[in-house]
Amino acid sequence: MSELRVKISGFGGQGIILSAFIVGKAASIYDQQHSSMTQAYGPEARGGACSSQVVISSKNVEYPLVNTADVLLAMSQEGYDTFLPILKKGGILLYDTDLVENLRSHKDFIAKGIPATRFAEELGKKIVANIVMLGFATKQAKIVSPDAMKGAIADSVPSKFTDLNMKAFQAGYDYNEEQ
Numbered sequence: 304m305s306e307l308r309v310k311i312s313g314f315g316g317q318g319i320i321l322s323a324f325i326v327g328k329a330a331s332i333y334d335q336q337h338s339s340m341t342q343a344y345g346p347e348a349r350g351g352a353c354s355s356q357v358v359i360s361s362k363n364v365e366y367p368l369v370n371t372a373d374v375l376l377a378m379s380q381e382g383y384d385t386f387l388p389i390l391k392k393g394g395i396l397l398y399d400t401d402l403v404e405n406l407r408s409h410k411d412f413i414a415k416g417i418p419a420t421r422f423a424e425e426l427g428k429k430i431v432a433n434i435v436m437l438g439f440a441t442k443q444a445k446i447v448s449p450d451a452m453k454g455a456i457a458d459s460v461p462s463k464f465t466d467l468n469m470k471a472f473q474a475g476y477d478y479n480e481e482q
Contacts (some may be wrong), residue, residue, distance in 0.1 A: 306360040308448055310389065312382025313402075315353045317379065318433035323355030325455045326446060330359040331370060332458075333451030339367035346407065352381055356403050359446070374444045376415040376436055380421070395444045415443050422474045428464075431471035438475025450478065 305384040309326060313319045320342045342355040356369035358439035375381035375390045377398040387407065390396055394412045415433060417439045423432035441452045453472060460468045 305362070306358065306364075307374065307446060308369045308372050309357045309374045309440075309444075310354060310369045310386050311356070311361070311376045311387045312352075312354040313378030313399075313433075314381065315351045317353070317378050317428075318430060319353045321459065322376070323361055325355050325452070325459050326357045326359075328459060329447040329451040329455035330357070333454045334447050336361060336447075338366050341367050344421040345386050351384070354382060354386065372470045374440065374446060376440055378433065378436060379403065381406060396435065397440050397443055399432065408474070409462070415439075417475060417478050419475065425473060426467060426470055426474065428449075428467060431468055432459075434468045434471035435475035438472040439478055440475075441472075442476045442478075 304392045306343050309321050311322050316332050321364060327338040330336040330338040336471045339358045340355060357441045358367055370389060371391045371393060372389050372394060373394045375386055379402050383398055383403045390412055392411045396412055396414040398416050399419040400416035401418050419432040419435040422435045437452060441449055455467050456468050456472055
């Protein structure tokens with residue numbers, strides 16, 4: 304891999320920033336890559352627009368912002384609408400089918416959806432929808448290795464929620480869009 308640019312979008316309270324932190328940790332600590340993470344969010348604590356971005360590279364990251372994304376994770380309609388234009392031709396869009404319903408033509412890129420919020424609710428905590436999405440992204444876009452993602456998740460969540468988060472990761476990783 305030379306460089307992979309990942310944009311994660313949604314709204315405050317979904318764990319968008321934590322998701323990017325986990326991806327960056329998985330890449331740099333567990334997969335021995337270089338990574339850079341930046342974030343942006345509105346003034347609202349919960350419910351406002353939120354995005355984060357991670358650049359993963361086999362060399363030093365020279366420019367940390369994602370102006371063109373190889374992979375876009377859309378956890379809300381607003382995140383999808385706002386950041387779809389930066390997804391490069393041939394890129395990968397991964398979206399939460401529970402929260403992104405108004406889709407545009409996807410002929411220029413690969414688009415795959417997962418009911419991440421529903422899976423998280425079935426696990427008992429809606430807040431782990433971001434981890435379901437990370438499992439899905441690990442399998443579908445190969446952003447980092449599965450072992451790296453699991454290690455980074457375990458290191459980044461409170462220990463009493465490790466088991467729940469591992470189940471959320473596995474639900475996303477095992478999901479087959481054609482189910």
